[in-house]
Amino acid sequence: MIATEKKVFTRSPVLTPNITHYCPGCGHGIVHRLVAEAIEHYGIRERTVCVAPVGCSVLAYKYIDIDMSEAAHGRAPAVATGIKRARPDLFVMTYQGDGDLAAIGTAEIVHAANRGENISAIFVNNAVYGMTGGQMAPTTILGQKTTTTPTGRAANEGPPIKVCEMLGTMDAPSYIARVTVDKPAAVRKAKQAIITAFGRQLDNKGFSLVEVLSPCPTYWRLPPVKAVKRIEEWMVHTFPLGVYKDKEAENA
């Protein structure tokens, strides 16, 4: 913990005191905190169940103090569907990375969204597979070097999949937004988006997803500060921030 001269926030009680295993400069820690704060905001910790992904954040259960279930790689939306249908009174969310949600789990997220399943998905997009060692992700940007695209992602590997744009075309989802956590103002916006998304489920409005563009200094091969700057310089051109679907606004 960095000692601070001025206390700017209180650690959410929804977080455990454990120190995360994430690399320095990784975005997961911030996103975990925002999720915990949104749960605290609504006072729903005691009826929340989160489905963890396979990927770096598979250990999220150590850091967020809520009931959690594992899912096979990509199947978190299906497991969440099972929980929510079995117990509609619970607040059910998934926390997934880009490989999990947009490659092996494309079918599950598309169909959960299309059913308007009353769950919330937090989608952390860092454009690379982290846990397995920096391979190409479905969201890897054209030209980006990874261990499986050593000369940069080429056209015949396909351009990155834009999840918000894709799910935003559907009729059923209630709220789809893309945010980032590269600076304090962005973090505040991200928290607001997560609060909005969770609120949709609590109001029984159906499916919501917040995509968070997040830095991976380790596999972007950059120091943390440069990695954070890279989001604005490079990532948001491919993945523009914004709200891609807001049924409440459409209805208003």
Next chain:
Amino acid sequence: MSGNDAVVEGAIRAGLDCYFGYPITPQNEIIAGMAARLPPLGRVFLQSESELAAISMVHGAAAAGKRAMTTSSSPGVSLMQEGISYLAGSRLPAVIVNIQRGGPGLGNIAPAQGDYFQATRGGGNGDYRTIVLAPDSAQEMLDFTFEAFDLADQYRSPVLVLSDGRLGQMMEPVELRDPPARKRVEKPWALTGAKGRDAFFICSLRLPVPELAEHNRVLQKVYREIERREPRAEAYRTDDALLVFTAYGASARLCREAVDLLRDEGLKAGLLRPITLWPFPHKKLLASLKKAKTLVVTELSYGQMLDDVRLAVAERVPIEFLGYAGGEAPSIKELVALGRKLLKKSRRKNASKGKRR
């Protein structure tokens, strides 16, 4: 009532809360039956986008403490192996019904028994087993589906009902009944929101070596207990049988009819029908062979259950094997003719033995 409809009936009677499934022939009557019957009862029916999703939805509902099931046929059950391994690793109770069809691959939609290894050896990755119940009539499709839920809860394990297209599609009389139920167990481990307790994490993931090693020891202990308590078989006219057929499911029905016809001819034939394929009823099989000179193993596959029979019997009795695939099955006549031939052969052998002495 068809065997498939009987599965629906048995599951509903057992208190099935949530059904998730994906269409595949020859089990579509089950998914349609669930769709028609569950929602009016206030229970959950959902058609998933794939078998992968279906079994994961079962995982979710089971983790929430509900009675959950899915049904499919061979290629679909292959896709579900991922989820079944996770269920076993996470110690979640669930019921999976496989109405087997011809394989490998897409194969065909004719009845077959080619998924025996997959069902009895775990099927997915990792060192686990699932209880496998093998019905041989529409009545047992109801009864065993019902019992599968109790077994799953009792051992916190996925339970398979292994049937096939013939039993699924065939109609015969079924008594709509509740088989004897076991004690309904509490599920204090279920995910309900961490209210007044520590947060739970239901998972198969155990990264530290000692943790996963210990978890496997716990699983093995459960499997040993199942092996001790649950093997089941039906011995039919085996007491004085010189020739014993052994077969499960649809094959067993054929053998039973053949046994009766051989008995009509005064020939001493019997049938030992494994009801649990895992745990395999080794002792019951051996007990049925007291007088036997020959054992005939019949499957709609090419020697899968045969392995378990050999493990149980070793060299004690000569084994004849009849295998079929692709939807072919032995005719009753074929079985009777074989039985007749083998019984006469053993009689001749005995006679010549006597002479030599």
Next chain:
Amino acid sequence: MPKTKTRGSATRSEATKEILLAGSGGQGLILAGKMLAQAAVAEGFNATYFPSYGAEVRGGTAHCHVKVGHRPIGSPIVEDATIVVALNEPSYRAFSPLLRKGSTLVVNSSLVPTVGNHPGVKIVALELTKIASDMGSLRSANMLVFGLCAGLLGLENRELLSGLLTDTLGKKNPAMLETNQQILAKGVDLGEEAAK
């Protein structure tokens, strides 16, 4: 529903009756076979019914196997047919090999004009489609077949058969129920006559 027979009693020695019904998809033989099995169960027999189930949903050849007997039934598949019903030419060609000495072949001579030589087989050639059509419902040839098979098998409790028909079709098609009842009764008459 009556109780299932206890397994393995195997005391009655009458052979199990094996009936194969075949026609083109839409002729309704799947339903006729199912009702035949139900009627047998209601009369205290063991019975199985096994439909052909194919990838095609409409058209093509549809057939089903019905077995009726006192003993437990192992295989639901017809091996040695007691009765083969062929409502069209392809069905006749496909299933006549199941005929044995003592079998009965029921052919719809409206659609199967020539029947080959089957030694020892009783051939009941009737214009089934035409009879049904003359009685007011071309599509009810299947009920004629249901009655005919019941008659041939000696399932002669007419009240039971007609009750089964009412249960099965009464709600679906009440306007045609009376016609169907007449056709069923005619079928039983024809079956009893053929059985003599």
